[in-house]
Amino acid sequence: MNFTYTENTPLAPYCSMKAGGYAKYLVLPKSESELLGAVGYFKEKNEKYIVVGNCSNLLFPDGLYDGAVIICTAVRGISEKDGFIEAYCGETLSSLARAACDASLTGLEFCYGIPGTIGGGVYMNAGAYGGELALAFVRGRFLSKNGEIVELTRDEMGFGYRKSIMQTEPLVLISATFKAEKGDKAEIRAQMDTLMAKRKASQPLEYPSCGSAFKRPEGHYAGALIEQCGLKGVSVGGAQVSVKHAGFVINAGNATATDVISLLTLVSDTVFEKTGVRLEPEIRIIK
Numbered sequence: 001m002n003f004t005y006t007e008n009t010p011l012a013p014y015c016s017m018k019a020g021g022y023a024k025y026l027v028l029p030k031s032e033s034e035l036l037g038a039v040g041y042f043k044e045k046n047e048k049y050i051v052v053g054n055c056s057n058l059l060f061p062d063g064l065y066d067g068a069v070i071i072c073t074a075v076r077g078i079s080e081k082d083g084f085i086e087a088y089c090g091e092t093l094s095s096l097a098r099a100a101c102d103a104s105l106t107g108l109e110f111c112y113g114i115p116g117t118i119g120g121g122v123y124m125n126a127g128a129y130g131g132e133l134a135l136a137f138v139r140g141r142f143l144s145k146n147g148e149i150v151e152l153t154r155d156e157m158g159f160g161y162r163k164s165i166m167q168t169e170p171l172v173l174i175s176a177t178f179k180a181e182k183g184d185k186a187e188i189r190a191q192m193d194t195l196m197a198k199r200k201a202s203q204p205l206e207y208p209s210c211g212s213a214f215k216r217p218e219g220h221y222a223g224a225l226i227e228q229c230g231l232k233g234v235s236v237g238g239a240q241v242s243v244k245h246a247g248f249v250i251n252a253g254n255a256t257a258t259d260v261i262s263l264l265t266l267v268s269d270t271v272f273e274k275t276g277v278r279l280e281p282e283i284r285i286i287k
């Protein structure tokens with residue numbers, strides 16, 4: 001065994017919502033080989049496992065996750081050559097934007113400030129301000145369910161709005177390569193700063209959250225619908241619909257995962273009753 005794990009470990013400190021249960025086993029691999037070792041080990045033992053990134057888009061229900069949670073934030077490494085940037089799964093999306101900027105490459109500025117990793121970003125096809133990872137994705141290196149290392153190109157990724165093949169196939173992303181175009185470093189930097197300022201002005205970054213709680217429904221904005229239904233500021237326990245941005249559910253103080261899940265249901269049901277639009281959570285509730 002080339003990695004270590006802890007047992008019965010609380011997960012809330014690792015999750016951006018600062019809520020949730022605890023893991024039977026928790027692994028923090030520091031390299032590709034530790035990650036592969038951990039997945040292989042728990043598979044062999046017939047233990048349930050999940051590979052995650054910065055836990056900025058997921059919620060572990062209160063109580064026990066009866067298996068191994070493998071958090072990849074220390075599986076790092078990023079390099080650039082001829083406009084191609086290769087990043088390991090635990091690198092942050094902000095590091096990807098910074099690496100592009102350092103090499104005077106444009107097209108990844110939108111990643112700056114999304115608090116996820118490459119693994120979670122590709123899984124979710126993360127996007128903002130008109131950009132999404134699918135547009136820059138060239139290829140990824142994955143561990144397949146048979147334990148083989150496979151490479152998938154963009155066309156094989158099933159990308160859509162907040163969607164990728166990783167949501168339906170048990171693939172573990174090890175690293176991914178992105179392509180960006182030559183640009184002006186000062187302009188790239190300025191665009192990143194502008195987008196970060198927009199985030200700070202519009203999002204409740206002072207509270208724990210998972211970002212946008214709901215996917216954007218076709219033809220609408222989730223936040224606008226929620227506000228229109230009078231749900232701004234509504235809370236269940238410590239979970240609250242942000243007053244600053246109705247599309248965010250925040251942990252306003254000691255929220256449990258159950259509070260958050262109940263509030264998501266309340267909001268979705270109320271919006272459906274009042275507008276006929278069904279909001280689907282963007283936050284992934286882990287089973």
Ligand SMILES: Cc1cc2nc3c(=O)[nH]c(=O)nc-3n(C[C@H](O)[C@H](O)[C@H](O)COP(=O)(O)OP(=O)(O)OC[C@H]3O[C@@H](n4cnc5c(N)ncnc54)[C@H](O)[C@@H]3O)c2cc1C
Nearest residue numbers: 053054055056057116117119120121123126127128173211
């Ligand atoms: C304040 C705030 C702002 C946000 N703004 C945005 C935004 O502008 N745009 C946006 O799209 N999102 C946004 N998000 C949501 C979130 O940051 C993104 O969805 C991000 O891509 C999730 O990355 P993560 O590493 O945290 O993934 P996690 O939450 O850890 O995981 C998400 C999913 O990916 C899977 N996964 C993670 N790594 C791997 C891997 N290596 N292999 C296989 N599966 C893996 C997990 O199993 C899980 O199902 C925001 C969140 C917050 C808190």
